Amino acid sequence: MQKVSLRKVKTPISYMQEITEEVLHFSLQGLLPVGHTLALNTTLGTLSLLVCKEDRPHMLAEQQFTTSEICVLMPLLEAYPYYCPYEVLLASFTSGRVTDTTIARCRKRLQEAQEAGVWDQEMRPVRNVLSRTRLKTRTFGIEISSILETGYILMYMPERKQADG
Template structure:
């Protein structure tokens, strides 16, 4: 038996709960080197990797995420360094926000899906969004790892992102 669920677009997305001009900053619990930070603009779905070089702030990397990708990225970032349980991702993906109520409802739906043998079908849209998000996060030196029967967790590469300094010719053009 198949179940069909549509994403609830009438609910307020977690990114919309914040003011439009809010930019969220993530140091990833000191997993990033000193002076490095991730900045997320939830309204536009833009994640930027920023680093201080002497007295300048440099953008090392930037990526655009769709609304669907944001619905799985935001809970992963907010829960770092801890794992993000399946029901929290499910709640964010289908309801646009995570609350105790939506997580409990999601847990019940996932338990029912497991009992009926529909777990894979129920989680497929979330896994698809995670797959696309994982590809984009590689640019930042971050991976999304699955924890069997539990959820997902962000893994930060042990080597920091290199700061790409502009070449002398580029500096001269800017200063001219």
């Protein structure tokens, strides 16, 4: 069995070439206020919170994300309002690309890690990047919450916690 390192993350150029649109929009209904949209600029790695006022877009907040952070943020945004399974996050993190094949490979890898008792070590790099990503998404009132033995989900974060974070 070939051992694949989690530490090898695709370079920004190779990852970004796989995305066809330069700016992706996410309305995240039920998570963001009505009329608000997140715009992810995949070239610059920026996530912006936009709202339309008087027929013009206004930026309310913006954060810069590294390529690794985008690799874990994208599947979370795409999965919303549902959770994102561990194997999907791992597939995106390790290859920058989520396909049925990479998901199946990562699912098998995590099952083998679980059986060997090294699941935590296998997911540690992903969790480290998620931790940094979580700090940045709080700017938008979004929390990345863990669902035990399942994956992660985006949730609304009350204003009080946003100010503390």
